[in-house]
Amino acid sequence: MSPVDIRIEGGRPPLAPPPRPRASWHLRANAVVVGWLALTVVAALVGDVLPAPRWLLIHVFLLGAISTAILIWSEHFTVALLRVRTPPGRGSLARLGLLNAGAVAVLAGVSAGPWQVAAAGAALVAGAVLWHAGVLVTLVRQALPGRFGHVVGWYVAAPVALATGGVLGGLLAADVGHGAAHERMQAAHAVVNLFGWIGLTVLGTLFTLWPTVLRTRMADGTRRASRLGLRLAVPGLAVATGGLLAGWRWVALAGLVAYAAGALAALVPLADALRRRRPHTGAAWMLGAAIAWFEVALVANAVVVATRPAAGVAAALEPLLPLVLVGFVAQVLFGSLLHLLPAVLGGGPARFKENAALLERGWPVRLAALNVGVPLLVLPVPPPVMLLGWALVLGSAAAFVVLAVTALTRARAASWRSSPAVAGVAAGCLLTAAAVVVATTGGTGPATVTVTGSRTVEVTLSGMSIRPAVIEAPPGTVLTLRVTNADAQRHDLRLATGERTPALAPGQSATLKLAALGAAVDGWCTVAGHRAAGMTMRIVPTGTEISAHAAAHPSGPARLDLAAPMSPGWMPYDAALRPAPGGTEHHVEIRADDKVVQEVAPGVRQRVWTFNGTMPGPVLRGKVGDVFVVTFVNGGTMGHGIDFHAGATAPDGPMRTIQPGERLTYRFRAEFAGAWLYHCSTMPMTQHIANGMYGAVVIDPPGLPPVDREYLLVQGELYLGEPGSEAQVAKMRAGEPDGWMFNGAAAGYDHAPLRAEAGERVRLWAVAAGPSSGTSLHVVGAPFDTVYKEGAYALRSGDPGGAQTLDLAPAQGGFAELVFPEPGKYPVVDHTMRQAEAGAHGLFEVSGS
Amino acid sequence: MTWWSVVRFLHVLGAALWVGGQLSVSLVLLPLARRLLDEQRRGQVLSAVGRRFGLLTAAVFLPVQLATGVAIAWHKGVTWASLAEPGYGRILAAKLLLFCAVMAAAGAHGWLTGAGRPRLARVMAVTSLVGSLGVVLLATALPAT
Numbered sequence: 001m002s003p004v005d006i007r008i009e010g011g012r013p014p015l016a017p018p019p020r021p022r023a024s025w026h027l028r029a030n031a032v033v034v035g036w037l038a039l040t041v042v043a044a045l046v047g048d049v050l051p052a053p054r055w056l057l058i059h060v061f062l063l064g065a066i067s068t069a070i071l072i073w074s075e076h077f078t079v080a081l082l083r084v085r086t087p088p089g090r091g092s093l094a095r096l097g098l099l100n101a102g103a104v105a106v107l108a109g110v111s112a113g114p115w116q117v118a119a120a121g122a123a124l125v126a127g128a129v130l131w132h133a134g135v136l137v138t139l140v141r142q143a144l145p146g147r148f149g150h151v152v153g154w155y156v157a158a159p160v161a162l163a164t165g166g167v168l169g170g171l172l173a174a175d176v177g178h179g180a181a182h183e184r185m186q187a188a189h190a191v192v193n194l195f196g197w198i199g200l201t202v203l204g205t206l207f208t209l210w211p212t213v214l215r216t217r218m219a220d221g222t223r224r225a226s227r228l229g230l231r232l233a234v235p236g237l238a239v240a241t242g243g244l245l246a247g248w249r250w251v252a253l254a255g256l257v258a259y260a261a262g263a264l265a266a267l268v269p270l271a272d273a274l275r276r277r278r279p280h281t282g283a284a285w286m287l288g289a290a291i292a293w294f295e296v297a298l299v300a301n302a303v304v305v306a307t308r309p310a311a312g313v314a315a316a317l318e319p320l321l322p323l324v325l326v327g328f329v330a331q332v333l334f335g336s337l338l339h340l341l342p343a344v345l346g347g348g349p350a351r352f353k354e355n356a357a358l359l360e361r362g363w364p365v366r367l368a369a370l371n372v373g374v375p376l377l378v379l380p381v382p383p384p385v386m387l388l389g390w391a392l393v394l395g396s397a398a399a400f401v402v403l404a405v406t407a408l409t410r411a412r413a414a415s416w417r418s419s420p421a422v423a424g425v426a427a428g429c430l431l432t433a434a435a436v437v438v439a440t441t442g443g444t445g446p447a448t449v450t451v452t453g454s455r456t457v458e459v460t461l462s463g464m465s466i467r468p469a470v471i472e473a474p475p476g477t478v479l480t481l482r483v484t485n486a487d488a489q490r491h492d493l494r495l496a497t498g499e500r501t502p503a504l505a506p507g508q509s510a511t512l513k514l515a516a517l518g519a520a521v522d523g524w525c526t527v528a529g530h531r532a533a534g535m536t537m538r539i540v541p542t543g544t545e546i547s548a549h550a551a552a553h554p555s556g557p558a559r560l561d562l563a564a565p566m567s568p569g570w571m572p573y574d575a576a577l578r579p580a581p582g583g584t585e586h587h588v589e590i591r592a593d594d595k596v597v598q599e600v601a602p603g604v605r606q607r608v609w610t611f612n613g614t615m616p617g618p619v620l621r622g623k624v625g626d627v628f629v630v631t632f633v634n635g636g637t638m639g640h641g642i643d644f645h646a647g648a649t650a651p652d653g654p655m656r657t658i659q660p661g662e663r664l665t666y667r668f669r670a671e672f673a674g675a676w677l678y679h680c681s682t683m684p685m686t687q688h689i690a691n692g693m694y695g696a697v698v699i700d701p702p703g704l705p706p707v708d709r710e711y712l713l714v715q716g717e718l719y720l721g722e723p724g725s726e727a728q729v730a731k732m733r734a735g736e737p738d739g740w741m742f743n744g745a746a747a748g749y750d751h752a753p754l755r756a757e758a759g760e761r762v763r764l765w766a767v768a769a770g771p772s773s774g775t776s777l778h779v780v781g782a783p784f785d786t787v788y789k790e791g792a793y794a795l796r797s798g799d800p801g802g803a804q805t806l807d808l809a810p811a812q813g814g815f816a817e818l819v820f821p822e823p824g825k826y827p828v829v830d831h832t833m834r835q836a837e838a839g840a841h842g843l844f845e846v847s848g849s
Numbered sequence: 850m851t852w853w854s855v856v857r858f859l860h861v862l863g864a865a866l867w868v869g870g871q872l873s874v875s876l877v878l879l880p881l882a883r884r885l886l887d888e889q890r891r892g893q894v895l896s897a898v899g900r901r902f903g904l905l906t907a908a909v910f911l912p913v914q915l916a917t918g919v920a921i922a923w924h925k926g927v928t929w930a931s932l933a934e935p936g937y938g939r940i941l942a943a944k945l946l947l948f949c950a951v952m953a954a955a956g957a958h959g960w961l962t963g964a965g966r967p968r969l970a971r972v973m974a975v976t977s978l979v980g981s982l983g984v985v986l987l988a989t990a991l992p993a994t
Binding site: 420421423424425427428429431432435436438439440 | 939940942944946947951954968969971972973975976977978979980982983986987990
């Protein structure tokens with residue numbers, strides 16, 4: 001079979017004459033591939049300017065160039081091999097358009113957001129390739145049994161793999177499954193797309209392309225080898241993908257081994273052809289080298305899967321990507337196009353030779369550059385050597401793109417006279433572009449900033465947010481950011497001014513030293529989709545318009561409507577305080593969680609960070625000398641810690657921040673009586689406390705007399721908005737809460753009053769959690785006859801005096817006792833009136849005895 | 850609403866007439882002339898249109914644009930030095946450079962038409978049109994204060 005034979009020559013001529021000759025359709029379609037390739041080279045060269053450089057480079061190449069090429073060529077080969085009628089050109093064009101629209105949506109959605117665009121794009125891509133698979137199946141049904149039908153099985157399995165991988169990619173972009181699940185999904189996504197969509201297509205194509213390129217006949221056992229290979233490779237890949245997703249390492253490995261066995265079976269006839277005929281063209285050498293890299297990649301992948309836990313596979317595979325992308329995928333593409341383009345370009349035997357000679361120009365050098373470059377990209381070599389590797393690889397790729405574009409335009413030139421309009425538009429656009437460049441490039445850039453000081457800021461990456469979301473510093477400050485990834489998946493931080501951390505594994509840290517602060521600087525995580533999901537931060541010089549604006553106009557709901565009813569089904573936090581349980585050792589498990597949604601004010605539900613799922617956390621009560629053994633579990637998505645004021649211990653151990661999934665045991669003996677605060681000990685504490693991670697420990701003073709009723713109010717500030725969001729944090733920093741809460745709900749006990757009977761003695765315990773304001777607790781109409789504050793009685797019931805309020809600074813606690821004189825409704829308020837009117841307000845409903 | 854609004858209005862109006870006129874000629878007049886008129890009549894009509902447009906440009910458009918533009922720049926406190934600064938100055942400088950290039954292309958179009966080089970003249974006309982759009986683009990990019 002000569003290279004020209006592989007062109008479309010259907011057994012029957014098409015019924016209706018196509019509007020354009022078939023070669024023209026292929027020419028146009030392949031121009032799309034070459035365009036994507038050129039974009040890939042551009043993406044590699046501009047690199048760091050892009051919002052998610054590495055991801056974009058990979059996906060412009062694989063999703064753009066390679067997927068388009070596969071869509072075009074697998075249909076083309078199927079038609080040629082089955083000798084069936086070409087499917088309607090309109091459908092092919094629609095599929096191609098759908099795939100490219102989907103690819104563009106994915107690229108835009110992931111790099112700039114919102115994630116819905118990316119997910120819709122992934123769905124489009126999956127739809128396009130499934131449609132493609134459907135068309136191929138229809139073609140097989142139409143065809144008479146032939147020698148090459150077995151190849152189509154590979155072409156049908158490949159789109160199914162991409163549909164799977166595309167769905168996984170969409171889920172990744174939507175951030176479904178955070179942390180370890182995310183990493184496992186990413187590994188499965190990479191494996192099923194690379195070895196499925198690309199690997200299966202390439203293997204299927206090589207059965208016919210390889211002998212053609214070598215100009216030899218197909219080996220005898222080809223059909224059997226193909227059937228066996230497909231039967232091993234497809235189930236193997238399915239098992240491997242499932243195993244990676246589920247985190248079953250050995251299942252995944254078994255699947256990969258089966259896949260590799262299938263690939264080897266498929267390669268046997270190719271080796272056979274090689275024995276008969278040595279490769280002598282650029283295309284043959286490139287394809288051969290690509291197959292060699294494919295095998296290397298298979299082995300390396302199996303080793304990684306065998307030696308790493310499932311959640312670590314994606315991270316370990318990442319350094320290998322250049323090997324697969326450049327060595328295997330790009331080289332297969334170059335080799336195939338080298339062979340196929342002259343045939344597609346057509347124009348008679350003379351033109352064919354001319355084009356072939358043009359495309360093969362200097363192929364030994366290009367081949368050598370590419371294959372010397374590939375190992376340099378993967379091996380641990382010093383940066384300049386790796387740069388050399390990239391130069392070799394990109395130079396080789398760029399040379400191919402240039403030659404291909406030359407050949408393509410030369411083919412077009414026959415039918416296309418240069419028009420003055422096009423020349424004029426080009427000249428005008430160039431002029432405008434030059435003017436825009438002059439307008440936007442800073443020249444000397446922003447005026448140099450004099451250094452006024454320096455500061456180190458801890459930055460935490462976790463749970464799709466960067467904390468702090470806003471860093472304010474005086475202009476001229478040299479900031480050093482210590483960036484820690486406290487999440488269960490990889491993140492990085494990149495600033496608009498160019499500084500960036502490497503990808504940080506969970507728990508890893510890196511330090512960024514910034515230039516003296518001039519204008520506001522944006523920062524974000526470059527991992528695909530994370531910027532869109534909200535992993536952004538901002539460094540703002542204080543006193544600028546921006547910081548003033550942020551402080552003056554915090555976004556979010558303007559005012560609370562405290563008179564509105566609470567939502568149906570709302571349950572108040574039980575304020576009744578139960579007596580201390582018996583025994584002297586109390587075992588408690590406290591679980592940090594930052595996903596709970598709670599009604600914080602009438603009709604306002606928002607995410608809060610909690611201990612044991614409630615704000616405030618559980619109450620611990622005991623007697624002086626009791627021992628508390630607290631098992632603290634971090635069930636959240638970021639680092640948390642716990643600090644019991646009631647215990648005496650060095651903070652380094654039990655109060656340390658632990659990462660999601662970790663636990664620690666915090667043992668303390670309550671040596672002193674009082675109403676104590678406990679709270680999350682992780683920085684920034686304003687956020688951890690204000691978002692709800694606090695609670696009370698009540699240690700009864702010795703000889704505490706029994707009373708009729710005991711209630712506990714833990715007062716805290718309410719900041720509306722998504723925890724950790726820029727606007728919410730700005731309010732915390734300014735100390736401007738949107739409201740105040742007793743036991744986690746502003747005005748909650750207005751809607752669910754506390755009960756008492758006239759003449760009963762009521763003990764009202766209180767703890768001020770803050771973080772920034774205390775309380776001056778007062779019961780309207782009922783003076784206190786007993787006040788106990790911070791470990792000492794300020795007033796006893798026998799004393800002649802009385803008290804109006806129990807005043808507590810942030811983190812202080814105590815109790816007051818009162819006797820309600822008669823039935824009625826007695827408001828309990830923080831007499832700091834603005835705080836009372838913004839929610840630190842409740843009711844005692846006192847009935848007659 | 851001050852007299853400065855009137856000056857700005859004249860500036861914008863001049864730009865609209867210049868760009869709009871070119872677009873109308875290129876998108877409406879030229880295709881119709883090609884379709885409906887024979888070679889000779891077409892030449893006559895198009896050269897008359899070109900002469901009239903050139904006259905309007907030189908006699909009305911350029912003086913108005915330059916006078917109002919200089920006035921607005923003076924009102925904004927633009928100085929020669931500030932033209933080099935990033936932001937307003939630099940965008941304005943780029944806009945002025947592009948405007949000069951557009952005027953040069955328009956002039957070259959007139960000259961080449963007269964010199965009997967219709968293809969190159971057409972290139973220059975389209976260059977001038979696209980460049981004018983670029984000027985408008987840069988004008989919209991000027992920070993409004």
